[in-house]
Amino acid sequence: MRTLYVQGDSLLHRLSPRLKLLLLAGASVALFVVSSLPLLGIMAVCSAGLYAMLGLSLRDSWQRLRPILLTIVIVALFTLLVDTPVQAATVLLRLTSLMLLAAAITATTGIGAFIDEITWLALPLERLGLMKASDIGLSVGLVIRFVPEVLLRYISIRDAHYARGLKPRPLTLAVPMIILTLRSADEIAAAIDARGLRGQK
Amino acid sequence: MDIRFEEAEARFEKRLILHPLTLSLSERRIGVIGLNGSGKTTFVRMINGLVTPSSGRVSVNGFDTIKDADRVRAETGFIFQNPQNQIILPILKEDIALGLKSRKLSRELTDAAVEAVLSRFGIAHLADRRAHELSGGELQLAALASVLVSKPGILIMDEPTNQLDLRNRNLVQFTIDGLEESVIVISHDLDLVADFDRLLLFHQGRLAADGNASDVISRYREIAA
Numbered sequence: 430m431r432t433l434y435v436q437g438d439s440l441l442h443r444l445s446p447r448l449k450l451l452l453l454a455g456a457s458v459a460l461f462v463v464s465s466l467p468l469l470g471i472m473a474v475c476s477a478g479l480y481a482m483l484g485l486s487l488r489d490s491w492q493r494l495r496p497i498l499l500t501i502v503i504v505a506l507f508t509l510l511v512d513t514p515v516q517a518a519t520v521l522l523r524l525t526s527l528m529l530l531a532a533a534i535t536a537t538t539g540i541g542a543f544i545d546e547i548t549w550l551a552l553p554l555e556r557l558g559l560m561k562a563s564d565i566g567l568s569v570g571l572v573i574r575f576v577p578e579v580l581l582r583y584i585s586i587r588d589a590h591y592a593r594g595l596k597p598r599p600l601t602l603a604v605p606m607i608i609l610t611l612r613s614a615d616e617i618a619a620a621i622d623a624r625g626l627r628g629q630k
Numbered sequence: 631m632d633i634r635f636e637e638a639e640a641r642f643e644k645r646l647i648l649h650p651l652t653l654s655l656s657e658r659r660i661g662v663i664g665l666n667g668s669g670k671t672t673f674v675r676m677i678n679g680l681v682t683p684s685s686g687r688v689s690v691n692g693f694d695t696i697k698d699a700d701r702v703r704a705e706t707g708f709i710f711q712n713p714q715n716q717i718i719l720p721i722l723k724e725d726i727a728l729g730l731k732s733r734k735l736s737r738e739l740t741d742a743a744v745e746a747v748l749s750r751f752g753i754a755h756l757a758d759r760r761a762h763e764l765s766g767g768e769l770q771l772a773a774l775a776s777v778l779v780s781k782p783g784i785l786i787m788d789e790p791t792n793q794l795d796l797r798n799r800n801l802v803q804f805t806i807d808g809l810e811e812s813v814i815v816i817s818h819d820l821d822l823v824a825d826f827d828r829l830l831l832f833h834q835g836r837l838a839a840d841g842n843a844s845d846v847i848s849r850y851r852e853i854a855a
Contacts, residue, residue, distance in 0.1 A: 432720035432760055541724035563731065574720060616715040619680055623708035624729055624777065625700065626718065 433493070433535045433577060439482050441537040446546045449534045456530055460523045466515065469522040476529035483536050493536075496580070497528050535573065544570035564627060571617070582609055631656055631691070631784050631812040633677055638686035640672050647672045649836045650686060655814070661823030661843065662816045663850050664832035670816045673832060674786050677814065678706040690784065707777035707811070709770070709787040714761070716773040722764075723748070723757040725772075729780045747779040751805065767798030771805060778811070785811045791819045820847055 441449070456472075463469055480490070501524040509517035548566030555562040586605050590597040621627055633655040640648040648669045664670045675681040676688050679695035679702045688695045690702045710716050719725040726744045735743065748754040751771045756764065764772060770790055777785065790806065791799040803822055806813060817823050829846035831839035831853070839849040 432762075434720065436758075539721060539724055540719050541721070541727060544728075570719070574718070613715060616710065616712065617718070619675075620708075620710055620716045621718065623678055623680060623703060623710075624716075624718075625703045625732065625780070626728060 432540070433532075433573060434539055435483050435485065435536040437484065437537070439484070439537065441479070441482060441533060444537075446538045446542040447549070449538060450546055453530055453534055457527060460526055464519060466518060466522070469519060469526070473522045473526045473529075476526040476533075480529040480533045483533060485536075494528065494532060498525070501525055501528065540570045540574050543573060567621070567626060575617075578613075579606070579610060582606055582613075631658070632689075633691075633784075634687075634689045635676070636687045636689075638676060638683040638688045640669075640676060640681055641684040647835055648676070651837055652686075653830075653837065653840065655828075657827035658812050659826040659828075660812075660814045661826040661829045662814065662832065663818070663820065663823065663829060663846070664838070665854060668832040669835040670832050671788060673830075674708075674788060674814060674816055677784075677786060678703055678708050680708070704780070705782055706784045706786055707780070707782035709773050709777060709785070709790060711788045711792055713769045713773035717761040717769070717776060720760050720762070722753075722759055722761060722772055722775075725761065726776050726779050729776055743779055747775045750778075751775050765798065766794045767801045770794070770798070770802050774805065783811060785809065785813045787813065787815045789816055789818065791817065791822055820850075 460469070460472060463472070485493070501521065504524065505517045505521040508520045544566040546566075547569045548562045551560070551562035551565040554560055554565070583602065583606060586602055586609075587597045590601065595601070635651045635653050637650045637652055638648075639646065639650040651673075662670045662674060672681055676683060676695065677690060679688075679699045682696050690705050693701045693705065695702045717725050719728055723744050726747060727740050730740050730743055744757070745754060748757055751774060753768060753771050753775065756768060756772065761769065761772060774785075787806070790802050794802060799819070799822075806815065806822070815823060815826070823829060824843050824847065826843055829839075829841065829843045830837060831846045831850050833853055838853065839846045
């Protein structure tokens, strides 16, 4: 079991989770309102500086950010194909800044704190009788908690291919990953039920 | 502890997994043994309502596992075969605190309860550790703490010594022996359950033997031969 959380005592660690999430929401809006490339460049550098406060090595950072960074590059290249280079650079800088900010907040906020904040944010929905706020908090917490787990599962299935002298292919990777993930989800759902964690008020 | 099965059976789709069963359990330490696929796990999952009877009734301390599912789960803690999936949050103390959320305790009281249960199992030093960093024995103790923090009177454990080395296996046995709660343990480790008050043997979805440990283990050896 792995976690995206990085233990530490940085300024980001000490800030309240609620404030961090509100700042992230504000920064997201700002990033999409701004369209000046130099300004977006400055914001990207600031986001990188904030991420650097975590003190992670370049290798660790690359491992954590690689999947989403590759996705951003693909989106930027696609934009380059269908739009102007300026627009592609804008997309690249916006999404990279957003990724760095979100990653910094995820790395400095425990999942328990995330669950508490999301539960608090969802309380109006509970008052309207639409759903239980704690279930929403738990769902979001579980997503954050199991992202690294799914990546680990991918690595173990890929290594199993290598061990058997097989070349990993999308289909032969995807099928066992889906089956194992669903099986694990079943067991975790049973554990959540057994511990009476669902439907808490 | 008062657990009752009244003609309770379990089906998965149309397949009969557990034949109609009538029995009551009140002993403090009960072992459940049998070959793989004999219906042991289905049986214990019926006790805390994870599997509901397709006919008949199961009750725990007077509470029906279907109608009073929440109450039954509050009365029965469950430790799964793979404690990795039992620990929902990565940091141990956060995970244990999660089990107390429904009580709406203050932060101080929650922290005190978490510390108390960790100390009870001698793992207070692991409070800030990530679950993936724990050894097999530590992980079992962590799973125990995460379940017992909400103070269920009955604890069900599904193969608690599975895949543990001898030292960790002995640690888990020592811990089970010292538990104040009533325990129901599924195990292939016959030494673990050899001095339990009562053993149940399942075979091909039926209760094949029920009684004192030595008799039931002898019967199991005959079946397994």
